[in-house]
Amino acid sequence: MLVGSSKQDSVTVTNTGTAALTITSVTSNNADFTVAPASGSLAPSASQKFYITFSPTSTGAKSGDVIFSHNAAGSADTVSVSGTGVAPVFSVSPTNLSYGNVLVGSSKQDSVTVYNTGTATLTISSVTSSDTSFAVTPTFASIVASDSAKFYITFMPSSTGANSGNVIFTHDGPGSPDSVKVNGNGIVNVADDTDGIPKTYALKQNYPNPFNPITVLKYQLPVTSNVMFKIYNILGQEVKTLTDEIQDAGYKSIEWNSTNNSGNIVASGVYFYRIEATSVSDPSKSFTQIRKMLLIR
Secondary structure, eight states, X not given: OBTTOOEEEEEEEEOOSSSOEEEEEEEESSTTEEEEOSOEEEOTTOEEEEEEEEOXXXXXXXXXXXXXXXXXXTOOEEEEEEEEEBOOOEEEXXXXXXXXXXXXXXXXXXXXXXXXXXXXXXXXXXXXXXXXXXXXXXXXXXEOTTOEEEEEEEEOOSSSEEEEEEEEEEESSTTOOEEEEEEEEEEOOHHHHHHOSOSSOEEOOOBSSSBSSXXXXXXXXXXXXXXXXXXXXXXXXXXXXXEEEEEOSEEEEEEEXXXXXXXXXXXXXXXXXXXXXXXXXXXXXXXXXXXXXXXOO
C-alpha cells in the first residue's frame, strides 16, 4: 500500500451463544491499522462487521493485532493484520548542468537521469524551467520502482550574458519538488556580428528537438526574399503556414507552438518544416529545404 493512502477490509463477528454479546472495546496495537466501530452489542445469532483500515505511515512490512474485548468466555480475542508500506523515492544525477558559452540563436543540449529508488511507481506530474532560456523534454513521466528515465535540457540563449535557473521536477515522492541547477552564457559570433548579413541561404535544425509544445526554427536570408514557411505531417499534408511574406536579409527565427492552421493542438509524432525563399531582386535565385522534427507529449 502506498504510504499516505489507505485500504479497508473487514471481519465479521457472530454471536453463536444464547445471550447478548457485548463487545466493550476493539483496539489495534499498531497505529497503521485502525478499526471501526470501537464497540458493539450482538443479540444471539446476530453478526456485525468491523472495518479495519491499513494506512501505512512509512515503508516496509507492518503487522499487528486487532483486539476484541467482550463479555464472553475467552476474552480477549484477536485478529492478526499485516501489510506493506511502499513509496516512490526521487533522485536525479547530475544535480547541476553548466553549458558554458553558447552562440545566441543556437542551442546546446544535455541531459539528467531521474532514478526511482523506492518501492512504488514514481509519477512526475510536471517538469518546468524557471528560466525560459532552458527548455526541457519530456515534461512528465511515470517511472516504475528501480527504473530510471532521461530528461533532455536544451540551453537556447536569446541574448548575450549569463543565464541561470532551475529545472523543477514535481512528483509524488517525499520532498517534492526537486530541482536541477542550470547555467550558461550567451555569446555573439564576432564574424556574424560584424557582417550582419549571411552569405547564403540556410535552414537550421529546430530546437529543442524533440520538443513539447514549442520549438524554434531558424533560417538565414542573404538577400531580401519572398519567404514561405510551412509545417507538414508525415503524410505530407499541410499542418501550418508560419509565414508567407517578403523579409529583409538576415538571421531569422520563428516559433511553432504545435497548433495547426485552425489553432488546434496537433498530435505527437514526426513533422516536417519546409522553407521556400526567392530573391525579390533576382527571382532566378531561390532556395528550398526540408527538415524533420519530433513532437512528444
